[in-house]
Amino acid sequence: MGGKTKNQRIYSANPNDYKLLEEVGYGATATVFRAIYLPSNEVVAVKCLDLDRCNSNLDDIRREAQTMILIDHPNVVRAYCSFVVGRNLWVVMPFMAEGSCLHLMKIAYPDGFEEAAIGSILKETLKALDYLHRQGHIHRDVKAGNILLDTNGVIKLADFGVSACMFDTGERQRIRNTFVGTPCWMAPEVLQPGSGYNSKADIWSFGITALELAHGHAPFSKYPPMKVLLMTIQNAPPGLDYDRDKKFSKSFKEMVAMCLVKDQAKRPTAEKLLKHSFFKHAKSPELSVKKLFTDLPPLWNRVKALQLKDAAQLALKKMPSAEQEAISQSEYQRGVSAWNFDIEDLKAQASLVRDDDDDDGPEMREEGKGMKYVVSEKDSIDFQTSFGKLNLNYELAQPEYRGRTSGEETPQANVLNRKGKVVESDLLESGCQEKVGWRKNGSSTEASSSMSEKDMVQAKTKTQTLKSRQTQSGPLMPGAVLSHSVSERVRISERTELELQPSTDKAFLQVRRAPSFSGPLMLPNRASANSLSAPIKSTGGYRDSLDDRSKANLVQIRGRFSVTSENLDLVKDIPLSTVPRRSTQGSPLRKSASVGEWIFDSKQAPINQSPKEFSNGNLPASLLMPHLQHLFMQTTTQQDLIMNLLYSMQPAEVADATQNGKLPPLPRSSENNGTIETVASERERLLLLKISELQFRTVNLCEELTAEKLKYIQLQQQLNAVSGQEENGDRREGDA
Numbered sequence: 001m002g003g004k005t006k007n008q009r010i011y012s013a014n015p016n017d018y019k020l021l022e023e024v025g026y027g028a029t030a031t032v033f034r035a036i037y038l039p040s041n042e043v044v045a046v047k048c049l050d051l052d053r054c055n056s057n058l059d060d061i062r063r064e065a066q067t068m069i070l071i072d073h074p075n076v077v078r079a080y081c082s083f084v085v086g087r088n089l090w091v092v093m094p095f096m097a098e099g100s101c102l103h104l105m106k107i108a109y110p111d112g113f114e115e116a117a118i119g120s121i122l123k124e125t126l127k128a129l130d131y132l133h134r135q136g137h138i139h140r141d142v143k144a145g146n147i148l149l150d151t152n153g154v155i156k157l158a159d160f161g162v163s164a165c166m167f168d169t170g171e172r173q174r175i176r177n178t179f180v181g182t183p184c185w186m187a188p189e190v191l192q193p194g195s196g197y198n199s200k201a202d203i204w205s206f207g208i209t210a211l212e213l214a215h216g217h218a219p220f221s222k223y224p225p226m227k228v229l230l231m232t233i234q235n236a237p238p239g240l241d242y243d244r245d246k247k248f249s250k251s252f253k254e255m256v257a258m259c260l261v262k263d264q265a266k267r268p269t270a271e272k273l274l275k276h277s278f279f280k281h282a283k284s285p286e287l288s289v290k291k292l293f294t295d296l297p298p299l300w301n302r303v304k305a306l307q308l309k310d311a312a313q314l315a316l317k318k319m320p321s322a323e324q325e326a327i328s329q330s331e332y333q334r335g336v337s338a339w340n341f342d343i344e345d346l347k348a349q350a351s352l353v354r355d356d357d358d359d360d361g362p363e364m365r366e367e368g369k370g371m372k373y374v375v376s377e378k379d380s381i382d383f384q385t386s387f388g389k390l391n392l393n394y395e396l397a398q399p400e401y402r403g404r405t406s407g408e409e410t411p412q413a414n415v416l417n418r419k420g421k422v423v424e425s426d427l428l429e430s431g432c433q434e435k436v437g438w439r440k441n442g443s444s445t446e447a448s449s450s451m452s453e454k455d456m457v458q459a460k461t462k463t464q465t466l467k468s469r470q471t472q473s474g475p476l477m478p479g480a481v482l483s484h485s486v487s488e489r490v491r492i493s494e495r496t497e498l499e500l501q502p503s504t505d506k507a508f509l510q511v512r513r514a515p516s517f518s519g520p521l522m523l524p525n526r527a528s529a530n531s532l533s534a535p536i537k538s539t540g541g542y543r544d545s546l547d548d549r550s551k552a553n554l555v556q557i558r559g560r561f562s563v564t565s566e567n568l569d570l571v572k573d574i575p576l577s578t579v580p581r582r583s584t585q586g587s588p589l590r591k592s593a594s595v596g597e598w599i600f601d602s603k604q605a606p607i608n609q610s611p612k613e614f615s616n617g618n619l620p621a622s623l624l625m626p627h628l629q630h631l632f633m634q635t636t637t638q639q640d641l642i643m644n645l646l647y648s649m650q651p652a653e654v655a656d657a658t659q660n661g662k663l664p665p666l667p668r669s670s671e672n673n674g675t676i677e678t679v680a681s682e683r684e685r686l687l688l689l690k691i692s693e694l695q696f697r698t699v700n701l702c703e704e705l706t707a708e709k710l711k712y713i714q715l716q717q718q719l720n721a722v723s724g725q726e727e728n729g730d731r732r733e734g735d736a
């Protein structure tokens, strides 16, 4: 898809016309390069999207790219053209020389920007959203990482990787009832399957982005994604409410609060929000934003420095010992397992979290997340949540892809000064490492070194290894990509490298392979390879994440859910406050393997109740009440469980289960056109049926229980009678 821009410049679809220079960014699915468009000698950005890593099919991706080409707004990054190169889609865009707000914060403003700059950045972003919403688009990935800055202060919203058209109907709209976005920035309604969402989801993400720009990180960003999702649903919306936020104006706080309302209907439209006093008084970006990057080195050096910093930190501070790694891994697994199975526990945890915990050290933030949740040799994790399947993409290392065209120095070995002149020296040797953190303090720039001498040695080792690796792989001709997929090459080379390289190098690779919590969370549509009803992937699927104990207890893995016998024992999950204490301590009621069938275990009857008590007329009620309450709780818990399971099942699975007689028949809708609304109402009816069935079963169980108790009492009475007769006999013998 070659294309023309507004000023009629034509950009060819021939990869040989583009000379890829430095890597200036990377995301979950793409690596972005500064490049020269050779026919006009113009600097552009080329985003190389790894199609293997996208959950959409090629047609969808092409359509997205086409949408980007049609976009025409000063605050939206448009695509000049796009074309397929091997297993990659190249999207040619204007080069935004100062990169994203996220990178800028990471490198120089770890605690966020000042309010004036935030106002300008948000206003320009909101203009972009207003335009997109008017055009019928939902961006769905609004965040600081997608707000790009140019040297002249121009601000643009980028990344249509997950955008959706609001006016689409049918299949595409059904797909939209899926999780797409980035966990910390995702609106609560996006997490509710079946409820659907609209452009107001962008307004929520916009509010979260405002907090991100104010604090340097998004709320909840230190938590694992599954916890973030739960906290978004359950906690009060985050805001600018704490001591640290005193410096911000009332109107800023008010604007953020307007965006972060859980009820999407109560959130303002972008158009309305633009009229808010906070934006009316916003300064021009020329005045407030341009100064943010004076004194900073060029973008590619910042990106490189960030990569090295991450690698060195990971290698030296975060690269855990075998033991720590095991703990970390088990924590990770626990998180995944907990998300799947112990929702109550997670709810309790989430409720204990204080929002002001977000003030924790930078190691808890985005950089740190990748370190804690490193899972090597895995490209993605499929979280099987009670709400649906979440595919957590990882950032992918593409070290070999950073090369330039034939005969050029590799970017890793080049340090360019602000004028763009190539300085032939290693980043580390040049002393650039001293500025790994260009922390800006007010107007002055402090060159702070966050790497120790040891860091340097390790990082240098890394750099040298990178160089030699590039020598081995040779310079990259854009055309050469056609012959061998980047992802393939990377996977092969990474596997070999992980086996052969010292830990530092592994660490570097893992930094890039760590879960990208800033990347999109995607629930692929069923037509895609990652079908919801497909068996759980062994690589990274939660099945792997179950610990041995859980595996041993595995009763059933069906579709996207696994049920363990441990989880079936819901008794222990009942809150102590709501259930009589006795019933939580070794209840005589035990669940059989099939959910809903209860067995009374007389061995476990409360030991402090003597047989005599059973013959007492009051006792059956006092004994039964806890169990009846217990049963009631169980039923409620089961209902919740079933509701979660049903909500997470795809219609096809429900229909399948119905046909197999595993679930009551699905009520047929005469107008079942496959829309999500119909599916939702069908599920609701199915659920009501299930609830009635459970209630019926509960009553039956109570009756059975009462009958058993009566039998027990009768036996006790018979026993008493027999022992009474024996006693009388003994006495008579004694008297005689």
Ligand SMILES: Nc1ncnc2c1ncn2[C@@H]1O[C@H](COP(=O)(O)OP(=O)(O)OP(=O)(O)O)[C@@H](O)[C@H]1O
Residues within 6 Å of the ligand: 024, 025, 026, 027, 028, 029, 030, 031, 032, 045, 047, 077, 093, 094, 095, 096, 097, 099, 100, 103, 141, 145, 146, 148, 158, 159, 161, 516, 518, 519, 520
């Ligand atoms: N036109 C551009 N000019 C300069 N830098 C860019 C440009 N486009 C993207 N970048 C940089 O590259 C990074 C990754 O790009 P992008 O967000 O498009 O990739 P992605 O894989 O879609 O990311 P994700 O899905 O994780 O948000 C951006 O955060 C930004 O720093």
